[in-house]
């Protein structure tokens with residue numbers, strides 16, 4: 001498994017990161033716990049040493065299952081565990097941003113308990129919270145760092161200006177933005193900014209919620225509680241445009257004897273400013289496929305062709321903004 005140095009942290013991480021939002025079941029129409037644990041263990045076996053989770057993924061469930069699998073693997077010391085803070089939910093599972101220092105103090109301890117570990121390798125503020133000063137939130141994570149509860153601090157879904165402000169109050173190791181062949185906003189300002197500041201990145205949604213796995217025909221119906229029911233890319237008018245583009249991209253992937261998922265994740269890894277790419281997986285088969293993004297290259301010519309395909313087929317592009325939680 002290909003590894004890269006993760007910014008200034010000294011950590012050597014697999015370029016493919018295992019995403020475990022789906023592991024919690026919530027927003028993905030449910031998930032099978034045994035299959036999730038098997039998928040995490042398979043990822044570790046294949047050399048994926050970097051796992052991304054969050055309290056909100058299944059309201060604690062994803063962290064618990066990651067903790068269980070890590071314990072079963074017996075390889076805790078070889079793994080980089082990333083989780084997050086700053087989202088809270090009510091009794092009806094409505095989510096809002098909250099990076100108040102007290103909330104962060106509680107969340108660190110809850111995550112450590114659910115994950116069953118002594119220290120979190122990468123602790124990321126999930127979304128910027130405009131009702132709390134960045135200084136106060138950063139002080140809270142910096143205190144957890146001083147106490148040895150977390151090793152490195154990351155930010156997710158923050159703009160360059162917001163990151164710049166946070167950097168005044170603590171050492172930021174990494175940034176986690178959405179980024180994939182179809183969702184390119186980060187390449188405007190954010191990825192160049194991260195490259196300039198020496199910030200590592202773990203880009204999320206590398207498969208655009210499965211769209212870039214190449215498995216969809218354009219007429220799929222998603223189960224109740226699956227976020228793709230509200231994702232504008234999966235609505236009839238746009239779904240077909242994206243599926244047509246994927247069909248053509250798949251031909252490029254075939255030139256390398258790679259699957260569509262492998263091509264899409266490799267594409268992300270070859271973009272300036274990208275250190276690692278997160279791919280969510282619910283089965284061992286998906287993990288095995290995604291791990292195949294490691295250790296090969298798409299030619300410059302084919303990277304240009306991929307852009308041409310997208311320009312030709314996606315007439316009404318739309319971003320991942322629908323996922324942003326209530327401020």
Ligand SMILES: NC(=O)c1ccc[n+]([C@@H]2O[C@H](COP(=O)([O-])OP(=O)(O)OC[C@H]3O[C@@H](n4cnc5c(N)ncnc54)[C@H](OP(=O)(O)O)[C@@H]3O)[C@@H](O)[C@H]2O)c1
Nearest residue numbers: 019020021022204205206207208209210213279280286289
């Ligand atoms: N910081 C943030 O705000 C944020 C937001 C979103 C995600 N993330 C992180 O990034 C990770 C990845 O993003 P994501 O999970 O939203 O989406 P993703 O990686 O683009 O897509 C993952 C989904 O695609 C399907 N899939 C995965 N591999 C496949 C394969 N090889 N073949 C066919 N289908 C496959 C699975 O769903 P089905 O089997 O149901 O199709 C899987 O759950 C998350 O797990 C999370 O760790 C972070």
